[in-house]
Amino acid sequence: MSQLTQTLTRLGGVNLLPVALALVAFVLIGAPSSWVTLTVAGLAMGMMVFLMASGLSLVFGLMDVLNFGHSAFVSFGAFVGATVLAGLSGWLASDSVALETLALVLALLAAILFGLVAGWFFETVIIRPVYRDHLRQILITMGAMIVAEQTILAFWGGSPYTVYRPRFLEGSWIIGDVSIEIYRAFAFLLGLAVFIALYIVLNRTRIGLLVRAGVENREMVEALGFRVDRLFIGVFMVGSALAALGGAMWAGYETLITPSLGGELMIIVFIVVIIGGLGSIEGTLLGAILVGLMSNYLGFLAPKMALASNMILMVAILLWRPNGLRPAVK
Numbered sequence: 001m002s003q004l005t006q007t008l009t010r011l012g013g014v015n016l017l018p019v020a021l022a023l024v025a026f027v028l029i030g031a032p033s034s035w036v037t038l039t040v041a042g043l044a045m046g047m048m049v050f051l052m053a054s055g056l057s058l059v060f061g062l063m064d065v066l067n068f069g070h071s072a073f074v075s076f077g078a079f080v081g082a083t084v085l086a087g088l089s090g091w092l093a094s095d096s097v098a099l100e101t102l103a104l105v106l107a108l109l110a111a112i113l114f115g116l117v118a119g120w121f122f123e124t125v126i127i128r129p130v131y132r133d134h135l136r137q138i139l140i141t142m143g144a145m146i147v148a149e150q151t152i153l154a155f156w157g158g159s160p161y162t163v164y165r166p167r168f169l170e171g172s173w174i175i176g177d178v179s180i181e182i183y184r185a186f187a188f189l190l191g192l193a194v195f196i197a198l199y200i201v202l203n204r205t206r207i208g209l210l211v212r213a214g215v216e217n218r219e220m221v222e223a224l225g226f227r228v229d230r231l232f233i234g235v236f237m238v239g240s241a242l243a244a245l246g247g248a249m250w251a252g253y254e255t256l257i258t259p260s261l262g263g264e265l266m267i268i269v270f271i272v273v274i275i276g277g278l279g280s281i282e283g284t285l286l287g288a289i290l291v292g293l294m295s296n297y298l299g300f301l302a303p304k305m306a307l308a309s310n311m312i313l314m315v316a317i318l319l320w321r322p323n324g325l326r327p328a329v330k
Contacts, residue, residue: 014325018289025297033177038296044184046292047191048253050285051246052265053272054198055239057284060273063232065127066134069141070243070269071262072148073118077111077244078251078261079156082163084110092164100166111248112241119240123233145263152259160256169252187249194242198281211235271310275317277324286325 022039029035056070085092088103126144130136169183202208214221214228221228250265251257268291276287294313299306317325 014286014321017286017325018293021290021293021297025293025301028301029297033179034300036178037180038300039293040180040188041184042293042296043289044181044187044253044292045295046285046289047188048246048249049265049268049272049291050191050288051194051249052243053246053269053276053288054194054281054284055242055246056269057273057276057279057281058235059239060278063235064132065236066137067127067141068138068266069122069126069144069148070239071266072145073115073240073243073262074247074250074265074269075148075152075259075262076118077115077247078163078257079152079161079259080114080244081107081111081248082161082251082257083156085164086162089164092166097168100168104166104169108245108248111244115241115244116237118244119237120233122240123236127236149259149263156259158259160258163251163255163257165252165255183252187253190249194245195281195285202281207231207234268310271314275314275324277327280324280326283324283326 022035025038026032026035029038052070052074055073056067059065059067059070084107085103088106091099091103094100122144126140127137130140165183169186171182173180173182173185202211210221210226210228211231214226214231247262247265250261254261272284272287272291274287275290276283276285290313291310294309295306298309305312
């Protein structure tokens with residue numbers, strides 16, 4: 001195991017794990033066109049999971065908050081985005097790409113705005129009284145998750161809800177024998193843009209420095225005149241908004257959603273956060289890509305093992321690196 005670690009470090013570290021997984025899958029799959037299609041699908045799935053997991057990683061890793069109610073933001077983001085698109089279905093049915101694009105942007109912005117407001121309320125009313133008490137955090141956030149799911153049932157009902165998509169995101173690009181879904185490509189690019197923005201904010205701006213310093217030594221930062229509680233509210237709101245955005249994107253990916261959407265995805269989200277390393281945006285991205293690729297490759301090669309693929313991946317990585325692939329340094 002130590003020899004493997006040294007070899008990976010020399011070649012580029014754990015960042016090469018997705019490449020290694022893709023190469024192994026290429027050999028096992030055999031058909032290049034199928035491998036490319038599965039790889040693109042895995043990358044797109046990974047980026048959508050990253051949107052949801054990045055918020056939880058920030059809150060969990062930086063603020064030490066066990067928020068099991070994170071799935072509520074995912075579900076509400078999905079239904080809010082889908083409702084806006086349904087209300088603008090006339091724009092989506094028009095021949096104007098500009099109107100279709102505007103409808104999509106408004107739906108995503110509505111999900112983000114809802115996530116910001118709900119995150120502020122959740123942190124202020126529910127989370128703040130139980131800081132540094134993990135048991136109470138688990139109990140109260142799980143209760144909030146149940147209430148949120150029942151609220152969705154009350155407003156949208158229990159039947160599957162149809163999600164409209166702009167026509168320019170429908171269909172696939174056919175390149176030779178390779179088929180690439182346009183929506184998956186869009187999801188990948190959006191996730192990549194969010195990652196770059198988060199990385200720059202956390203590592204290249206004053207706000208990111210203050211957040212990391214507040215986690216490391218809150219008393220010192222407050223002694224310098226900064227309100228750490230306001231910074232943490234901002235982190236929680238951003239994390240909630242990212243979860244809502246990820247839910248809205250996943251809704252467009254599935255096209256049929258139910259109130260249990262967030263709860264079903266939270267297992268994958270927690271796996272990504274754990275194997276990536278708490279509080280690490282880079283680790284979350286790496287974990288999400290690994291999970292996306294593994295799910296698609298194994299679903300093709302061994303469909304009966306597809307449901308267990310994420311657990312197998314998590315166990316293997318934690319046996320190798322108990323703190324995750326790229327945990328945040330505290």
